[in-house]
Amino acid sequence: MIICTYDGSFEGLLSLFSECITKNIQPENIIEQSKYEPDLINEELFIPTNISAANSFRRRLRNALSAQSLKHLFFVFLSALENKEICMYRYACFGLQTGLNLNKHLSDKRVAMIHDVSLKVGCEAHRMKGLLRFRELDDGRYYAPVRTDHFVLPILASHFSKRLSAKQWVIHDVPRSTAALFDRESWYITKIEQTSAPELSQDELHCQSLWRQYFSAIAIKERINPKLQRQFLPKRYWDYLVEMQDAPAQKNNSSDDHLSS
Amino acid sequence: MIRESALKKLTILAESAKYDASCASSGSNRAHSAGVGTTQSSGICHSWAADGRCISLLKILMTNVCIYNCTYCINRANNDVPRAAFTPEEICELTMNFYTKNYIEGLFLSSGVIQSPDHTMELLIKTVRRLREIHRFNGYIHLKLIPGANLDLVHTACRYADRVSINIELPSRESLAMLAPQKKVESILLPMHSVGETLQHNQEVKKKKNKPKTMPAYTPAGQSTQLIIGATPETDLQIMRLSSWLYEKMTLKRVYYSAYIPVNNDSRLPVLHTPPLLREHRLYQADWLLRFYGFSAEELLDEAHPRFDVELDPKICWALRNPGRFPVELNIADYEVLLRVPGIGVRSAKKIIALRKVQRIQYNDLRKLHIVLKRAQYFFTVNGKYYGDTPLDPAAIRNRLTIPYPGRVSSQLDLFDINRDTSDLTSAISGEI
Numbered sequence A: 001m002i003i004c005t006y007d008g009s010f011e012g013l014l015s016l017f018s019e020c021i022t023k024n025i026q027p028e029n030i031i032e033q034s035k036y037e038p039d040l041i042n043e044e045l046f047i048p049t050n051i052s053a054a055n056s057f058r059r060r061l062r063n064a065l066s067a068q069s070l071k072h073l074f075f076v077f078l079s080a081l082e083n084k085e086i087c088m089y090r091y092a093c094f095g096l097q098t099g100l101n102l103n104k105h106l107s108d109k110r111v112a113m114i115h116d117v118s119l120k121v122g123c124e125a126h127r128m129k130g131l132l133r134f135r136e137l138d139d140g141r142y143y144a145p146v147r148t149d150h151f152v153l154p155i156l157a158s159h160f161s162k163r164l165s166a167k168q169w170v171i172h173d174v175p176r177s178t179a180a181l182f183d184r185e186s187w188y189i190t191k192i193e194q195t196s197a198p199e200l201s202q203d204e205l206h207c208q209s210l211w212r213q214y215f216s217a218i219a220i221k222e223r224i225n226p227k228l229q230r231q232f233l234p235k236r237y238w239d240y241l242v243e244m245q246d247a248p249a250q251k252n253n254s255s256d257d258h259l260s261s
Numbered sequence B: 001m002i003r004e005s006a007l008k009k010l011t012i013l014a015e016s017a018k019y020d021a022s023c024a025s026s027g028s029n030r031a032h033s034a035g036v037g038t039t040q041s042s043g044i045c046h047s048w049a050a051d052g053r054c055i056s057l058l059k060i061l062m063t064n065v066c067i068y069n070c071t072y073c074i075n076r077a078n079n080d081v082p083r084a085a086f087t088p089e090e091i092c093e094l095t096m097n098f099y100t101k102n103y104i105e106g107l108f109l110s111s112g113v114i115q116s117p118d119h120t121m122e123l124l125i126k127t128v129r130r131l132r133e134i135h136r137f138n139g140y141i142h143l144k145l146i147p148g149a150n151l152d153l154v155h156t157a158c159r160y161a162d163r164v165s166i167n168i169e170l171p172s173r174e175s176l177a178m179l180a181p182q183k184k185v186e187s188i189l190l191p192m193h194s195v196g197e198t199l200q201h202n203q204e205v206k207k208k209k210n211k212p213k214t215m216p217a218y219t220p221a222g223q224s225t226q227l228i229i230g231a232t233p234e235t236d237l238q239i240m241r242l243s244s245w246l247y248e249k250m251t252l253k254r255v256y257y258s259a260y261i262p263v264n265n266d267s268r269l270p271v272l273h274t275p276p277l278l279r280e281h282r283l284y285q286a287d288w289l290l291r292f293y294g295f296s297a298e299e300l301l302d303e304a305h306p307r308f309d310v311e312l313d314p315k316i317c318w319a320l321r322n323p324g325r326f327p328v329e330l331n332i333a334d335y336e337v338l339l340r341v342p343g344i345g346v347r348s349a350k351k352i353i354a355l356r357k358v359q360r361i362q363y364n365d366l367r368k369l370h371i372v373l374k375r376a377q378y379f380f381t382v383n384g385k386y387y388g389d390t391p392l393d394p395a396a397i398r399n400r401l402t403i404p405y406p407g408r409v410s411s412q413l414d415l416f417d418i419n420r421d422t423s424d425l426t427s428a429i430s431g432e433i
């Protein structure tokens, strides 16, 4: 049986889809090449990225399906779902049969699954648009560490490139050792290894203490409800939330220590 | 380097602003311009305070000094509380700092009445103008209109704000006269009406063929207001009627409900040990039904039942009073009819309609459509078959849905568990059911 592999990029995956469909290859599974482990039963078929094939396939999908379907595919690509590639492939193939009706087939597993996962990724991205916290570094750059279930970094980068277009910033996906860098014009994503906690600016600490103060002042004590708070703000998102950390006793202590890990 | 005075001032002016329930940062469509910030039509929550309320905007008073003496208000003139005031520049700096760190979506600025309503309104305008024009802030601004301020000032304020609000607070003329004698009802309704008319006029201009290419911004996210619940004797029915009137006649975008919390000792005010949170929650649920589900106040309550049920949400109560309308067949019911089925929300109803275009619906499909079967089961058929675990009999269904389960203490403590099977993150606050 054939296991198709690709370089891990979205374009690579679209190239692969295009190749499989035109050559009528039925992949048993689709895996990023670096994660592929050869075995006796299966045969690997690596399909290199071909930008023009990827683009024309993207156009084909956009014409046959809808912009919404393409967005679903991209969001699922960002997800942590195992086997996401083959799920995307089956959704795309089914879509080429159904055309614009694809997203109405809500009881079809291929569709329901893509919708669910896409929704999860979209929700996490939306949530992080609110929960991400920038810190001002002493070199004037803005730095935001994040930890997310799905790889929503590209969605965040695109959002903040419009919102904070006058700042130079870095959004650091800590567990994935990846960062989005913005230079006031465009952003790109790159691997980074961080060895020490970045130095914060003087004003940053003042700003953080104002925010913590505001955060505690705005709660109505007659309505305190930690359960409700956690329902909206699950603990796994607290690590980098300035308001959920104690004020650092000195410069650069405690709350940002774990950046170095 | 912590500047104590800044912290103190912020504490006073945030604490005195916290009783305003509004938190929305949604619904604005101001064009993106050069400068700092954007607005997102869906709104973004940035944090949740220890009381579980969303924090989206920096909600502060410009000053908590006030010449008025509203009975229910912590900032009233007669109270001996610490007073403070921000300068326009201080507010701008704070907003810009918080915004660029992504703590907030924008500013919600209100104020006690200092010197006169006009003077206060002018100071508020000066602040937001500075924020827009000097700091080139393009994020969300919610601005309070000051009752009694000149209408020209009110309209100027609307040019800089994404949303404006003027709080009615007490849900009847009598209550207002008793508890806020210095505020005339007209001083609240007149500006609201005038802003509403301008918004409608703008809508009509936009529809015309020869509409101007660009229209100056005018409070694009509309206006809202707040009602205090439980300080005065109005029934839920009276409150719902007022809300429908505000939505229909004043074209308001949102009415907020704020459970009364006693902050002053005054013989004209009731003594409450806990704020009426459940009642507030029911009002939000019903409000949602008014705005998105096509219900009217009179369908949800009537003179014989002027208050919401403690145990069940308003939509189910309506269904149980109207058993003749059920069950509905999911394969043929119109969208409006589907929306009235308990356990089916806007999203599920849309999904049902979409799926029906490509196939007949089977019972097994329902979970994938995110229908809350626990409540919905009694009110529909699929291909003619009824799936409820008891016949469609209001008393039996009520019984089923309200059986106490282990750990259930009281409806007050249990407030947000009642809704837990909606599995909707926003439901507890927004009231979506």
Ligand code: SF4
Residues within 6 Å of the ligand: B066, B067, B068, B069, B070, B073, B074, B075, B076, B077, B111, B112, B113
């Ligand atoms: S006018 Fe506003 S701030 Fe002043 S006492 Fe009345 S409610 Fe309080």
